[in-house]
Amino acid sequence: MNIPLQSPDNTNGPSMADYHHKNQCTWCDGCGDYGIWTAIQRALVALKLHPWQVFLCFDVGCHGNASDKLMGYRFHGLHGRVLPFAAGAKLANMDVPVIAFGGDGASFSEGVGHLVHAIRSNYPMTFILHNNENYGLTTGQASSLTWQGQPMNASPFGIPERTIASMDFIFSLQPTFVARAFSGNIKQLTEVFKAAIEHQKHGFAFVDVLQACPTYNHFATHEYLLEKCYDVTTEGHDVRDFGQARKIATDTTERIATGILYQNTNIPSFYERLEPRKGITTTPVHEVAKRDVSEFMRELI
Amino acid sequence: MSRISMKAVGSSGQGINSIGEVIAMGLKRSGYSVFGYREYPSLIKGGHASFQIDVDSIPVRSPGTKTDILITLNHHGFEHNLYDLQKGGIIIHDVDYWEFSKEDQRFIEENDIKIAYIPLDEMLKKLKARPILANVLLTSFVWDMLNQDIELLKQLVREQYQHKGEEVVKKNLECVDAGCIYNDPKLGRVTVSLPKPDSRWKDQLLVTGSVAMGLGALHAGLRVYVGYPMTPSSPLLSYISSVQKEAGLVIKQAEDEITAVQMASGAFHMGTRAMTATSGGGYDLMTETMSMNGMIENPMVVVLAQRPGPATGNPTWTAQGDLLLAINSSHGEFPRLVISVSDPEDCFSLMPEAFNLAEEYQLPVIVLTDKHIAEALCTVPAFDQKKAQILRGKLITDPKALKNLKGSDRYDPSAKDGITPRWLPGYEAETFNAQADEHSADGSIDESAETAKAQMEKRMRKMVVLTKQLPDPELYLAGKNPKSDPSTSSGRNPKDADLDILLVGWGSTKMTVLDVLESMKVGKSESLKVGYLHYTYLWPLKTEMFEKLSAKAKKVILVEANYQGQLGMLLRQECGVDIEKKILKYDGRPFYFDELQNLILQNL
Numbered sequence: 001m002n003i004p005l006q007s008p009d010n011t012n013g014p015s016m017a018d019y020h021h022k023n024q025c026t027w028c029d030g031c032g033d034y035g036i037w038t039a040i041q042r043a044l045v046a047l048k049l050h051p052w053q054v055f056l057c058f059d060v061g062c063h064g065n066a067s068d069k070l071m072g073y074r075f076h077g078l079h080g081r082v083l084p085f086a087a088g089a090k091l092a093n094m095d096v097p098v099i100a101f102g103g104d105g106a107s108f109s110e111g112v113g114h115l116v117h118a119i120r121s122n123y124p125m126t127f128i129l130h131n132n133e134n135y136g137l138t139t140g141q142a143s144s145l146t147w148q149g150q151p152m153n154a155s156p157f158g159i160p161e162r163t164i165a166s167m168d169f170i171f172s173l174q175p176t177f178v179a180r181a182f183s184g185n186i187k188q189l190t191e192v193f194k195a196a197i198e199h200q201k202h203g204f205a206f207v208d209v210l211q212a213c214p215t216y217n218h219f220a221t222h223e224y225l226l227e228k229c230y231d232v233t234t235e236g237h238d239v240r241d242f243g244q245a246r247k248i249a250t251d252t253t254e255r256i257a258t259g260i261l262y263q264n265t266n267i268p269s270f271y272e273r274l275e276p277r278k279g280i281t282t283t284p285v286h287e288v289a290k291r292d293v294s295e296f297m298r299e300l301i
Numbered sequence: 302m303s304r305i306s307m308k309a310v311g312s313s314g315q316g317i318n319s320i321g322e323v324i325a326m327g328l329k330r331s332g333y334s335v336f337g338y339r340e341y342p343s344l345i346k347g348g349h350a351s352f353q354i355d356v357d358s359i360p361v362r363s364p365g366t367k368t369d370i371l372i373t374l375n376h377h378g379f380e381h382n383l384y385d386l387q388k389g390g391i392i393i394h395d396v397d398y399w400e401f402s403k404e405d406q407r408f409i410e411e412n413d414i415k416i417a418y419i420p421l422d423e424m425l426k427k428l429k430a431r432p433i434l435a436n437v438l439l440t441s442f443v444w445d446m447l448n449q450d451i452e453l454l455k456q457l458v459r460e461q462y463q464h465k466g467e468e469v470v471k472k473n474l475e476c477v478d479a480g481c482i483y484n485d486p487k488l489g490r491v492t493v494s495l496p497k498p499d500s501r502w503k504d505q506l507l508v509t510g511s512v513a514m515g516l517g518a519l520h521a522g523l524r525v526y527v528g529y530p531m532t533p534s535s536p537l538l539s540y541i542s543s544v545q546k547e548a549g550l551v552i553k554q555a556e557d558e559i560t561a562v563q564m565a566s567g568a569f570h571m572g573t574r575a576m577t578a579t580s581g582g583g584y585d586l587m588t589e590t591m592s593m594n595g596m597i598e599n600p601m602v603v604v605l606a607q608r609p610g611p612a613t614g615n616p617t618w619t620a621q622g623d624l625l626l627a628i629n630s631s632h633g634e635f636p637r638l639v640i641s642v643s644d645p646e647d648c649f650s651l652m653p654e655a656f657n658l659a660e661e662y663q664l665p666v667i668v669l670t671d672k673h674i675a676e677a678l679c680t681v682p683a684f685d686q687k688k689a690q691i692l693r694g695k696l697i698t699d700p701k702a703l704k705n706l707k708g709s710d711r712y713d714p715s716a717k718d719g720i721t722p723r724w725l726p727g728y729e730a731e732t733f734n735a736q737a738d739e740h741s742a743d744g745s746i747d748e749s750a751e752t753a754k755a756q757m758e759k760r761m762r763k764m765v766v767l768t769k770q771l772p773d774p775e776l777y778l779a780g781k782n783p784k785s786d787p788s789t790s791s792g793r794n795p796k797d798a799d800l801d802i803l804l805v806g807w808g809s810t811k812m813t814v815l816d817v818l819e820s821m822k823v824g825k826s827e828s829l830k831v832g833y834l835h836y837t838y839l840w841p842l843k844t845e846m847f848e849k850l851s852a853k854a855k856k857v858i859l860v861e862a863n864y865q866g867q868l869g870m871l872l873r874q875e876c877g878v879d880i881e882k883k884i885l886k887y888d889g890r891p892f893y894f895d896e897l898q899n900l901i902l903q904n905l
Contacts, residue, residue, distance in 0.1 A: 285572040290521070
């Protein structure tokens, strides 16, 4: 993988320096966000995408504080709503890779409906889940992915609800791309992100990044994840095998499978299914012009 | 007054709309101005619904409370609509078991009501036609009663059914032939005379506000539409969907209103023109995103189609109760533009305006409409396609200009008018962050007191400039052909108008008010000067003209379809002038022509 730090003449495409932002990171020591933040820049550079060529959309949460710590066209919006905004953006300009980032609180509680329909719609975009299994930015409340029995801020006796089996849920929606990675493994993260961005030409890519939250998550810690995660590519996993993918994604009792778990490139994306867009080579962004509506008025006389 | 009104009533699903639509289109083609008005409950089958057509050779833009011809498809018409009939009116029915009460009998006799029975079942059996064709029999029967050209009706039937094949067309035409020669043997041939036709109507459009709005949006360069069904915004979704193929649109029926407005906002942010429409509770769900667009200075157009609330309210009826909602919705303070359509003409012409202002000022625009405008059928001239321009404000797409941009130009708080350059993802330039947190010039999160103050002032300065650019409200004068000649454009200085009565209103109220003003050419009101001040641009609100006119007028009357008199509240808030006299309506029905005429005459 060629990921240049500097590109003096810019002839070889972008470098890490192009994504550098003057603002300094503000996450806690040991936060998994550092790894994700690093890996996404590496993936974009490796794909030879300049900052002006991409659109990065951030939900609200600790991860959202990355929105002004790297370059690229960026958006930092409302809690739980990043997916529809990013999907609308992508449909308006199919030439621009669109990557949405959201936490487990935003994606499995506040905006869980959007996640369901984004997968079902197979929007041609990438979604990166910052999964630290709690609400970090609001000081450590339980999310629907927090393990039961964990004392959290606002639930000192643990949550009464059952934890959502997130991967089982995702697979029940017939996704076209599912990956899981660990924020501590930056090399693997970079590879997974690259593949997830490239999957945009086929549809919706879901990447579950397990990350440490050293301040509030005292159960699935960095050490715990380091111990449990294994790379499925080392065991010859066939990413086309839906049943096996779902099985290894769901069963995390002994080990946690990471890497690309499932990919199907034969399902058309939402955009490809739009009948009125067939045969049109431009994108809606380039089509804004005054339109003669005489043909439609004739129907009304 | 020469208008003639007819009304088809029956259960939802019985086909009264097809009777109404065919007669409306037929009469327009015969040279009449037609106004079609539907009332129906929120259900698919059953209930009691109506389709009323008011017809004249002069413009008609409102329904009346009285009808000349009542077509009832079941006995409910006798129960609910008998007293809607004018003196000398006619009921057409096929109910053979009904007995009128004594009181009803007296009404019928005193008012010389004619009752025409048409044995639909028997006729259908003879024709071997399906029950739904009863509508064609009735349409044809009425068509003959109106002394209209039967060939014209046949042409309409052919157009409507040709896609279903020659057999279907043939059967329909047989029903037309049977319907037009039938007469109730007790009555003989009954006719209703219409005013003399005027050929100017023949080539005009017969449209609902929703269709006009859809056409206006397409004309304005709409490329992405995201919607979630909710009456009365659904007809707009339906219309735009129906032309999606020809228009090459990206259309998404979203999973909820939050998704709809977020997707449309994302599409707009990328640089296309996108829109969503909703009603009542759907708009409530969208409000957080309106605030977001205000903060990231993203252009957006949202249509808010009003119906009576609160809560689910009266889903299929009309109201003007969401004005203050539109103006005050969402948390925090941010610039926005609220405008309201009032008839098909401005449904069309205001859409390019809405998109232009959204882009020029980089703010959310709320376009108010209501069930009455959205679903009523009006006869209007083909929309003027010369006037609209596509104005995109400080959108930068030129490669050289893009190269010179710094990320910190995007939200530069020193911009005099508060409007800063806007450029789009995918275009080669220094990048920025569209930041919904309070931010510094390049969109970096910045919670400092200086930035909070500077950025708030930057955003709100846009309102100052916008207010200056917006036109004054329009003044219409009674008896001066008000519909085609708003005095604001006639050269006189309307601010000096000396009025006996100043009516003030907004939205669909205008259609009925102008019909009343038009009718005031004769009689008592002739010596009086009556004017109507109509507000299209509602926020920011311009009050200068209102202040001058109301100071001089002998009487000022607020006309609104809501309980509180919301425009009146707003005017008092903005300029301190209180309108004491109010004509308010909040029963879900629009202002009817004769009803409003009487209410205004009472004040003369």
